[in-house]
Ligand SMILES: NC(=O)C1=CN([C@@H]2O[C@H](COP(=O)(O)OP(=O)(O)OC[C@H]3O[C@@H](n4cnc5c(N)ncnc54)[C@H](O)[C@@H]3O)[C@@H](O)[C@H]2O)C=CC1
């Protein structure tokens with residue numbers, strides 16, 4: 021089940037974010053949007069760390085620190101480095117992590133078994149898959165806790181992530197397919213909008229007008245899906261007048277095997293992400 025946004029129950033907790041790139045930066049922005057909460061940002065690239073220091077200079081709760089400092093001070097550790105950097109980072113953190121602290125690893129393909137091997141006893145491990153709309157509070161994070169994670173610890177993490185959007189708990193075996201429908205999925209919609217904008221420009225629209233139209237259609241369609249809870253097929257039918265323009269467009273998309281393309285893409289993503 022997904023959760024609605026909770027108030028910031030985790031405000032008194034200290035959170036560390038390791039890796040403040042596209043995904044970690046999106047989470048950092050969301051967690052600090054209300055000016056509350058203490059976040060320790062750990063960024064391996066010196067230039068990026070310096071720019072974060074400047075960006076967050078006025079935010080009392082945000083500090084850019086080194087990995088060992090964050091490991092000893094934080095209650096919840098969000099690991100958002102590239103998958104190949106996770107093992108090295110966890111080896112660095114492990115000696116300083118406090119018992120009872122929580123490590124949420126958001127890197128593609130890093131399993132709970134990998135985390136159990138890398139983390140000391142008494143540290144709770146959760147595997148997760150976020151997506152970049154977290155940056156504007158519209159993300160989704162798929163959580164798979166290790167067996168020994170308590171309900172309270174899981175709830176702490178869900179409350180912590182509330183400013184980034186929704187959370188959902190799924191078995192680890194579904195992390196791959198969940199990545200295909202969530203973690204990677206914003207890119208599919210951006211690709212569709214990109215193609216629509218190009219086609220609109222070819223038909224004489226300015227690029228900014230084309231983006232305004234296609235972007236708002238994407239936002240409106242997304243909001244309708246989430247707010248009505250109706251099947252996509254029903255909402256699509258309601259747009260499709262008999263003999264009308266939408267039917268003409270959809271027939272072309274079907275002729276280009278768009279459904280097959282998405283099914284194939286979801287398969288490829290699931291295989292890569294499992
Ligand atoms: N970008 C996305 O849409 C999503 C990414 N993810 C996961 O998030 C992780 C990061 O991906 P991106 O943000 O796209 O990559 P990125 O390359 O934009 O960011 C990674 C950041 O980690 C920093 N870094 C590398 N080693 C470090 C270390 N030892 N300590 C601290 N910082 C270090 C890098 O300098 C960089 O700023 C990946 O594991 C990816 O699978 C998950 C879901 C969505």
Ligand SMILES: O=C(O)[C@@H]1CCC=N1
Pocket residue numbers: 128199203204
């Ligand atoms: O493409 C990737 O590997 C990452 C994980 C999901 C989204 N971006």
